[in-house]
Amino acid sequence: GQQVMQIPQYQHVQEGEDFTTYCNSSTTLSNIQWYKQRPGGHPVFLIQLVKSGEVKKQKRLTFQFGEAKKNSSLHITATQTTDVGTYFCAGANAGGTSYGKLTFGQGTILTVHP
């Protein structure tokens, strides 16, 4: 079945440093989504990427979708303590009987030291 791998598992940064998490799927995706889960909370949708090579920005966050629609990245510029949490990617199946099924990566736990 489809697998979505996400690295790194943990990332500790000083406030002001940049942060990147990477996501790779074993199969071609119809889209990829990114979620953030604050400690003790539930995942909250950040963004969805659909087109090959797509790049989207949300303030200090930059999201990219690979040309083959199998990988993606999230980059945070100049991290702040409010960025603390676990960032998940989720890939949606491109077709077949599992069309639309969302498979989550393991997540990257981001810690920001003030």
Place this chain on the structure above:
Amino acid sequence: DGGITQSPKYLFRKEGQNVTLSCEQNLNHDAMYWYRQDPGQGLRLIYYSQIVNDFQKGDIAEGYSVSREKKESFPLTVTSAQKNPTAFYLCASSSGPGTEAFFGQGTRLTVV
């Protein structure tokens, strides 16, 4: 308020007992999902339903059962066959296949 509601937030059960987790949404979403979250393992899909009266097994369905008799409701039963049921369970819904998922607050199940 529109949203997705899971209850209860914390649940304790004795080993060998079945337990049902509630998930209700008033977002008029067709698709609903159940995920299990364990430390360091992300979210693993248990079951999902794209439409009423239909559901599919996810990656870790063994020891779980679901029903989808109403569009608004997608309860999950954790049976005694589930070998390691203690976990954080998250329910989600979306308007269609592969679209943005809205999550409930989660139910933390502890089996003793």
